[in-house]
Amino acid sequence: MQPTWLLALSWASLAVGVVSFAIVLADTYLRGHRQPVKVMEIVWLVTVLYVGPAAVRLYWNWGRPQALEPRRRDDKPRRPHRGVILTQVSRCGAHCALGFIVAEVALYALRFDPARNGLWIAYVGDYLAAVTIAVLFRFFEGPARRVAQIWRALTAVVRAELLTITVFESALFAWLTLAHHMVFPEPPLRPDSPTFWFAGQIGLIAGFVTAWPAACWQVGRGLRVGPR
Template sequence: MQMTNRVPDWLTPVAWTYIVLSLCAAAYIAADIYLRRRRQTTVAGELVWITAALYLGPFAIALYRDNSKPTAHHQPAGTQPTQPESAAIAGLPGGGASAVAHLIGVPLVIASGLTIAGIDLWVMIIVIGILAMLLLFAYERSAGSAWRPTMSAGAAATAAVLTVLAFDIGMGGWMLLLHFNEFMPPATDGSFWFLMQVGIVLGLVTGYPVVRWLHRSSLGPRHAART
């Protein structure tokens, strides 16, 4: 990516501080799940909480404490079944898929040297989008969350594609804005990854209407009748 770094110098220490806090938050959640044995209902759900910390940082810990769903073995006696999660929490798998897709896709595109019209940003957005769709599809097929019936492959693929496309309005738009205003630092700079964390949060915002619609449709009368 032919980038000009006009990002102010003060952003670098801020970026590294937030990145370190994010890694610590991910380690805390992973330790709580696997060392303290507060296992979730699915492995996919556990990975969603860990990856949420990669972009939400310490804020993910508060969400995890309030909204995580440990298995029945860890539920206090007499506790009622877990209530369906909110649409905002239901959007976290998309954020996690994007975070992992960035970690894989950015180095892959840079190493490949592929460009479109001489700019590798276009390739990066496409590769990240495809990877995010595949990861989210895998989540949809394996999660089996309490508020959603098991999806068919076609329904899971549709949900993944619609979610990522809506998500990319924020994430991809943010990347384009940074690039064409010459505020995109090189990928070797911590501020690049911090700005990508910001972009993922923006993606959660633009993806929310689609996630909310999918969330509501899965909680419709037909699903209620089955339960």
């Protein structure tokens, strides 16, 4: 069994994420600050869930619709550079976070045991789930729901998001490997433990920070995932 202090810390960290989630949820749906691109509402809710109060501050400064489009003197809207990069990282991070949750829960339901089957299976599942969710986000934000739109969504993800997702996932997997083998080796980390999700939070935050330079590079090349 995990030490009492570690379980308490894990529960506290998860609770902070839930409270942060509730703050952004209330601001979006009760106070009416809806995003022009609806999938960004999911993105911000997922981001604050694993980053916590720091992401709430980022949302307040750069994520709310009116914060992302300050007015120039000629009264034409302009999205700030940091807001564009933050959108890139947050959106790709949301894909990775949702992929992590979906894949890990599915593998646990299938009685996957990383101690016996190998962590690489979970990592493949997490990565494929993240890319699939990215494609679905692209598909459902498009104007049409046709089969051809799936190919366009996949192409857009490969062109504008795959690099950031890959860097994000690499940092997440590196941390999870350390967590499983060195930081929290006994008992083995499994999704039925709050420590597993606490370790996941840390890994996702590491991915968020690590993916920032990749997002800067993509934005510099004119590749962006945020709303235009």
